Amino acid sequence: MNREDFTILNNGKLIYFDNGATTLKPDCVRDTINDYYNIYTSNIHRGDYSSSLKVSELYDNCREEVRDYINAKYCCEIIFTSGATESLNDIVFGFFRHNLKKGDEVLITESEHASNVLPWFILQKEMGIVVKYISLNENYEVTIDNLQKAITNKTKVVSLAHVTNVIGDVRDIKNIAKICHEKDIFVVVDAAQSAAHEKIDVVDMDIDFLAFSAHKMYGPTGVGVLYGKFNLLKKMIPCRYGGGMNAIFNNDGYVELKDLPDRLEAGTPNIEGVLGLCECIKYIKKIGLEKINKYEHDLRKYLIDRLSELDFITVYNKNNNGIIVSFNINGVFSQDTAIYLDKYNICVRAGNHCAKMVKNVFNVANTVRVSLSFYNTKEEVDLLINVLKNSKNIWEEIL
Amino acid sequence: MDNDIKRSIILDNYQDNSNRIIPDNVSEYIKINSNNDSCIDNIDIYVKINGNLIEDIKYYGEACVIAISSTNILRNLLVGKTFDEAKNILRNYFNMIEEKEYDNHLLKEACVYSDISKQPSRKTCATLFARGISKILSQNDK
Numbered sequence: 116m117n118r119e120d121f122t123i124l125n126n127g128k129l130i131y132f133d134n135g136a137t138t139l140k141p142d143c144v145r146d147t148i149n150d151y152y153n154i155y156t157s158n159i160h161r162g163d164y165s166s167s168l169k170v171s172e173l174y175d176n177c178r179e180e181v182r183d184y185i186n187a188k189y190c191c192e193i194i195f196t197s198g199a200t201e202s203l204n205d206i207v208f209g210f211f212r213h214n215l216k217k218g219d220e221v222l223i224t225e226s227e228h229a230s231n232v233l234p235w236f237i238l239q240k241e242m243g244i245v246v247k248y249i250s251l252n253e254n255y256e257v258t259i260d261n262l263q264k265a266i267t268n269k270t271k272v273v274s275l276a277h278v279t280n281v282i283g284d285v286r287d288i289k290n291i292a293k294i295c296h297e298k299d300i301f302v303v304v305d306a307a308q309s310a311a312h313e314k315i316d317v318v319d320m321d322i323d324f325l326a327f328s329a330h331k332m333y334g335p336t337g338v339g340v341l342y343g344k345f346n347l348l349k350k351m352i353p354c355r356y357g358g359g360m361n362a363i364f365n366n367d368g369y370v371e372l373k374d375l376p377d378r379l380e381a382g383t384p385n386i387e388g389v390l391g392l393c394e395c396i397k398y399i400k401k402i403g404l405e406k407i408n409k410y411e412h413d414l415r416k417y418l419i420d421r422l423s424e425l426d427f428i429t430v431y432n433k434n435n436n437g438i439i440v441s442f443n444i445n446g447v448f449s450q451d452t453a454i455y456l457d458k459y460n461i462c463v464r465a466g467n468h469c470a471k472m473v474k475n476v477f478n479v480a481n482t483v484r485v486s487l488s489f490y491n492t493k494e495e496v497d498l499l500i501n502v503l504k505n506s507k508n509i510w511e512e513i514l
Numbered sequence: 515m516d517n518d519i520k521r522s523i524i525l526d527n528y529q530d531n532s533n534r535i536i537p538d539n540v541s542e543y544i545k546i547n548s549n550n551d552s553c554i555d556n557i558d559i560y561v562k563i564n565g566n567l568i569e570d571i572k573y574y575g576e577a578c579v580i581a582i583s584s585t586n587i588l589r590n591l592l593v594g595k596t597f598d599e600a601k602n603i604l605r606n607y608f609n610m611i612e613e614k615e616y617d618n619h620l621l622k623e624a625c626v627y628s629d630i631s632k633q634p635s636r637k638t639c640a641t642l643f644a645r646g647i648s649k650i651l652s653q654n655d656k
Contacts, residue, residue, distance in 0.1 A: 450554055450578040466554040480576055481554050514521045514579065 116410060117141075117402060118490050130461045130495045135280050135308060135439055135486030137330045140395075144334055147394040151387045158383055160359065174386060177393035178376065181340055184396045185325065186316040189345055191375040195389050198339035199307040200230040202326030205341055205379070206303055207234035209351040210324070211272065217243035219271040224249050224257060226279045230326075231305045235274065245269070254434045255282045259290055266294075272301045277309035281467070281484065282432045283439025285313060292321040301347075307331055311488075312411060312438060314404055317342055329388065334395035338388030341379070348375055357381040407489045411438045414487055414496065421500045428503065431482060441482040444506055449481040455509045456483075459502045520626045527586040527623070528579050534586070536560065537572045544654065548646030550638045555581040559646045563654060566596050573643065580627070580636050585643035587623045597651055604644055604651075611637055 118124045120141040124131075131139055157167040159174045178190045187193060196202045215221075221235050225248055235246045249265040252258050257275065266273075273295050278285050292302045303324045306315055311332030317325055324347065328339040343351065353360060353372070360381040363371040372378040399407065415438045422430050422442060430442045444452050453465035464484040485499070536558070537543050543560035550556075557575030561568060571589045588607065592600045603620055610616040610628055618625050627640045 448576060448578050448582075454578075480556075510521055510525055510579070514524055 116489050118492075120398075121490060124490060128460045130459075130491075130498060132485040132487065132491065132495075132499070133462045133464050134488040134491075135283075135331070135484060136464050137336065138311065138333045138488055139490065140335070140391075141333055141398055143398055144391050144394045148335060148387045148391050151390055159386060170386060170390075173393075174384075174389055177389045180393045180396050184315075184400070185340075185342060186318055187342055188318060192342055192345050192348060194341040194343070194348070194376050194379045195384055195392075196326075196339050196341050197337050197385065198328040198330070199305060199326040200328075200339075202339055202341035203230045203303075203305060204234050205351070205354050206324045206326065206343070207238060209354045209379070210343070210347065211301075212238060212242070213352055214350070215242065215244050215271055218245065218269060220245045220247050220267060220269040221272040221274060222247050222249050222262075222265050222270055223274050224251060224279075226251065226255060226282050226284075227274075227276055228280050228305065228307065230307075231274055231276060231303075244271075249273075249275075254284070255279075255432065256284045256435065257286050257291070259287070259294065262291060262294060266298060266300065270298070270300050272303060274303035274305070276305040276307070277315070278306075278313060278437050278439075280308050280439065280486075281441055281482065282435055283308070283437025283441075283486070284432070284435045285309070285437050288322065289320045292323075296321060308437075308439070311399060312404075312408060314408070317344075323347055329392035329395060332395055333398060335388045335391035338385045338392050340392075345375070348379070351379060353379055353381060355381040359383065402489065410489050411487050411491075412436075414438075414491055414493065415440065417493055418485065418487070418496045418499075421496055422503075425500070425503060427506075431479070438487040440485045440487075442485075443479065443482055444503065444509070447506070447509060449483045451509065451513060452483045452506070454513050455506060456499070456502060458512055459498070461499055461502060515626065515628075523587075523623050523626050524579065524583040527583040530586055533572050533589055534574060534582070535572055536574045537562070537570070543570075543572070544650055546646050546650050548642050550581075550642060555639055555642050557581070557585060557642060557646070559585075559643060559650070561647065561650050566598075568592050568595055568597070568600055571647070577642060578636075578639050580630070580639040581642040584624070584627060584640045587626070588643050588647070591622060591624060592647065597655055600647075601651055604648055607644055608641065611640055 121139050122142055123139050155166040155169050157170050159171040178193045181193045182190045238244050239246050249257055250261045275286055277288055295302045301323045304322045306325050306327040310327040323344055325342040330336040360373055360378045362373045418440055419433055422428055427445050428442050432441050443449055449465035453463050456463055466481050537560050543562045546559050548557055555577035557573050557577055560572040562570040571593055573585050591603055606616040606620050607624055613631050630636055630640045
């Protein structure tokens with residue numbers, strides 16, 4: 116649905132199934148960014164002229180738009196970053212580095228993206244925290260039972276993707292957070308894969324920190340969001356210092372920082388990125404997240420049903436509830452499959468999808484991943500299936 | 515070379531798993547990992563050296579058809595060669611990949627990748643093994 120909103124979809128025969136890597140951008144996002152460059156280029160919060168005042172106002176309104184989208188209590192709980200990776204790094208190094216001690220345990224899973232693994236590994240090395248893993252069930256999911264088994268009296272943080280990027284399972288964050296908070300455990304959520312597809316309510320779900328990127332939700336690259344509860348965020352130590360975040364500094368080294376959110380946004384921000392993020396959120400709201408969610412899940416079921424007709428395909432996550440499908444043509448390396456599909460303008464991702472520990476879960480290191488969006492159609496799925504059916508000729512096609 | 519013959523050589527070598535194993539007596543081998551940043555090819559190369567001679571090579575890992583087949587072809591070319599002979603073969607191989615002059619008699623079956631430069635993204639696949647083994651040869655040259 117809404118394919119007419121995307122020039123790129125109307126310019127050729129592109130079948131784009133790599134929405135977990137990045138989504139396509141609707142014309143309204145492109146136009147918003149163009150307007151910033153064509154009509155009112157200027158810095159924010161620094162000029163006394165009309166274009167600067169206008170862009171400052173637009174920029175500040177973006178924070179309200181994001182706040183409303185995730186139902187945060189206050190605008191100042193929304194920090195603009197370069198993306199989910201930077202958000203997660205800032206959460207780990209700006210907050211937890213100063214609030215954990217040696218021996219404290221952080222729980223993640225083996226299906227997390229590198230951005231929710233490596234910062235914790237660094238803290239483990241630097242200060243002796245212990246990274247542990249919640250066991251996944253037979254469908255590669257986090258169960259409440261396994262979470263409770265993994266928690267010890269040293270557990271201080273549970274850091275999980277809302278939706279994982281290889282398996283695509285949707286975690287029950289609300290119940291996970293409830294259990295964690297009963298034991299004074301912080302809850303960090305990587306929402307990179309979910310922000311454009313699943314409803315997020317940080318108050319109802321009781322999330323302490325949240326991270327997501329604009330480019331996986333029809334927005335521009337290089338911009339994202341760090342959400343933190345106000346009382347936690349105000350204890351965060353900035354990872355970057357410079358213009359825009361200081362109130363006073365003197366030659367004797369005295370520095371006074373601004374209040375939230377400015378203190379955590381040093382330097383001129385990615386203004387056109389933030390404006391683009393704002394526009395993509397408006398765009399998603401206009402279509403309706405519930406409608407998107409239903410459409411995408413129906414399409415996912417159709418894709419699984421059709422793939423199941425092919426006895427030479429192994430699907431690794433048939434029983435999950437997300438919109439990511441990982442599979443292989445039996446006996447064919449995933450990258451070769453991706454190159455073959457590209458001959459038919461079908462874009463998929465091959466590999467471990469930045470979740471290098473997932474091989475311990477799937478017992479296969481690399482898969483072909485189809486990640487869906489609302490602009491994908493049953494006709495596109497049918498084309499994929501037809502091309503896969505003809506994959507007996509794969510070597511003639513790619514060699 | 516005819517395309518069908520090329521494809522047949524590539525597939526034969528892709529499917530030949532006789533040396534795609536971790537050697538039993540692994541302590542006698544020097545190991546190096548070779549991977550491609552731009553894709554997901556990733557193999558461990560095991561080389562057994564005797565003086566100035568390459569006595570055996572095994573490899574293990576996951577990679578695409580071009581990376582695995584070229585690994586197998588070059589492995590077969592290099593086993594039994596001296597360091598100097600092996601370096602000469604590899605020099606010619608890199609020259610071929612980069613569309614420079616090379617000796618096709620030296621490269622034998624490896625000539626199936628002579629036009630890989632037409633697919634720039636696959637040049638790194640075709641040189642996965644060659645880059646790894648070159649490091650071992652330069653590190654262990656006496």
